[in-house]
Amino acid sequence: MPSNVIVGLQWGDEGKGKITDLFSKNSDYVIRYQGGNNSGHSIHIKNNYFILHLIPSGVIYPYVKCIIGPGVVIDPKYLIQEIKNLKLMDINTSKVFISKRAHITMPYHRLLDQYQEEFLEDQSIGTTHRGIGPTYEDKIARIGIQVLDFLNPKNFYKKLKFNIDLKNKIITKIYKKTAISFDTIYQEYIEYAKYISDRIIDAVYDIHNAFKNKKKILFEGAQAMLLDINYGTYPYVSTSSASTGGVCVGSGIPPSFLTNFIGIAKAYCTRVGYGPFPTEIVENEVGNLIRKKGNEYGTTTKRPRRCGWLDLIALKYSCMINGINYLIITKLDVLSQLKIIKICVKYRFYGKIIQYFPAKIEKDIECIYIDFPGWEEDISHICEYEDLPKNCKKYVKFIEEYLKLKILLISVGSERNQNIIKNKSSFLKIFS
Numbered sequence: 043m044p045s046n047v048i049v050g051l052q053w054g055d056e057g058k059g060k061i062t063d064l065f066s067k068n069s070d071y072v073i074r075y076q077g078g079n080n081s082g083h084s085i086h087i088k089n090n091y092f093i094l095h096l097i098p099s100g101v102i103y104p105y106v107k108c109i110i111g112p113g114v115v116i117d118p119k120y121l122i123q124e125i126k127n128l129k130l131m132d133i134n135t136s137k138v139f140i141s142k143r144a145h146i147t148m149p150y151h152r153l154l155d156q157y158q159e160e161f162l163e164d165q166s167i168g169t170t171h172r173g174i175g176p177t178y179e180d181k182i183a184r185i186g187i188q189v190l191d192f193l194n195p196k197n198f199y200k201k202l203k204f205n206i207d208l209k210n211k212i213i214t215k216i217y218k219k220t221a222i223s224f225d226t227i228y229q230e231y232i233e234y235a236k237y238i239s240d241r242i243i244d245a246v247y248d249i250h251n252a253f254k255n256k257k258k259i260l261f262e263g264a265q266a267m268l269l270d271i272n273y274g275t276y277p278y279v280s281t282s283s284a285s286t287g288g289v290c291v292g293s294g295i296p297p298s299f300l301t302n303f304i305g306i307a308k309a310y311c312t313r314v315g316y317g318p319f320p321t322e323i324v325e326n327e328v329g330n331l332i333r334k335k336g337n338e339y340g341t342t343t344k345r346p347r348r349c350g351w352l353d354l355i356a357l358k359y360s361c362m363i364n365g366i367n368y369l370i371i372t373k374l375d376v377l378s379q380l381k382i383i384k385i386c387v388k389y390r391f392y393g394k395i396i397q398y399f400p401a402k403i404e405k406d407i408e409c410i411y412i413d414f415p416g417w418e419e420d421i422s423h424i425c426e427y428e429d430l431p432k433n434c435k436k437y438v439k440f441i442e443e444y445l446k447l448k449i450l451l452i453s454v455g456s457e458r459n460q461n462i463i464k465n466k467s468s469f470l471k472i473f474s
């Protein structure tokens with residue numbers, strides 16, 4: 043049985059939530075393998091908007107088993123809130139499970155995230171302040187608290203005590219802030235532990251059994267390629283392996299289990315937070331128009347997203363690292379009514395024309411664009427590729443030719459059904 047991986051190919055918010063929901067209909071399992079509640083994945087069904095931060099976007103279908111996998115970092119406070127919000131919207135959460143091996147984000151992680159950002163001043167990353175980086179730091183330092191520690195209050199007490207003693211030294215002596223209270227946090231988290239204890243499973247065996255039993259499995263990436271800790275625009279990245287390589291590490295399966303690598307890119311680019319963004323449209327009417335039409339405001343932090351033109355050098359790099367065999371383009375509808383639409387095809391870098399994505403992007407990188415004439419028509423109601431305006435098809439065709447990849451699906455609106463299936467036979471193959 044083929045397994046599908048969905049990953050973002052830019053700087054996040056490409057529409058992974060919408061596409062995961064679409065593919066979930068025909069999945070038995072949807073698994074998150076990295077990141078934490080720095081993510082915000084939106085699903086729009088008729089008049090309902092669901093925003094998921096930790097729970098996999100398969101949850102809308104009651105028959106889908108949703109696993110928050112071993113490579114994820116979990117803030118129980120926010121997870122519980124998310125479960126309660128879904129219940130209020132009549133969504134069945136009984137099939138949401140949590141890996142024993144996942145690490146727990148504690149209040150001190152959130153504080154340390156914020157204090158480090160303040161300390162960095164003009165070099166700050168623009169994190170979500172959700173404590174994701176500090177949680178992964180503790181994991182690597184081998185002092186992290188895993189979900190399995192929740193099952194053992196004695197162990198949890200001991201680990202938490204050690205961590206709070208250590209963190210209080212950093213908080214008070216380095217950052218000169220107020221110490222946090224062990225007793226308050228311990229009492230609060232013991233209650234959270236009770237709330238989620240029924241959902242804790244040994245996800246590694248569960249996932250392997252699912253493969254053995256030929257279940258349809260979908261891995262849902264969070265963040266995106268250019269925010270990947272190893273291959274993104276370091277240091278302006280998140281702290282996990284967001285690329286397809288992270289699936290094996292974050293869910294305990296061998297690479298040979300994976301079949302379809304589905305990459306999602308917007309028809310333009312956006313970025314929240316700081317860091318290089320070669321095609322950014324700065325202080326310009328067009329950039330503001332894209333932000334407004336695309337509703338480009340952070341799902342998690344509500345910050346306005348920086349907007350820019352499609353960068354095909356970056357996208358080709360992402361497809362290469364991720365081994366993408368199916369491409370999905372989202373938000374093409376947002377580009378309607380622009381007179382000219384630009385695509386970056388080369389960079390000028392230190393006086394040289396280059397066509398690769400540099401390991402470090404300096405501020406003065408210059409983009410070389412091809413201009414495409416826009417189209418007037420609203421395309422958000424279109425369901426067949428042939429019905430798209432001529433100039434719109436030219437834009438899409440150029441992307442395919444440059445990347446040497448066929449586009450599987452084009453999303454033309456946030457609603458679940460606003461899709462153009464471009465490559466019907468491949469779609470049926472993946473979707474059956």
Ligand code: GDP
Nearest residue numbers: 055056057058059083084341373453454455456
């Ligand atoms: P994710 O983090 O990749 O899941 O993406 P987000 O949910 O954070 O951001 C994508 C936003 O675009 C959400 O508000 C979606 O509802 C919306 N969206 C997704 N696809 C489309 C599309 O094709 N057109 C438009 N206009 N909006 C879309």
Ligand code: IMO
Nearest residue numbers: 054055080081082168169170264265280314315
């Ligand atoms: P989804 O899954 C967009 C960005 C932050 C910041 C950087 C580091 O919704 O696509 P962090 O809090 O992770 O240490 O912040 O990464 N970032 C995202 N940007 N979408 C996301 O997730 C993001 N998750 C983190 O804005 O620039």
Ligand code: MG
Nearest residue numbers: 055082083341
């Ligand atoms: Mg998002």
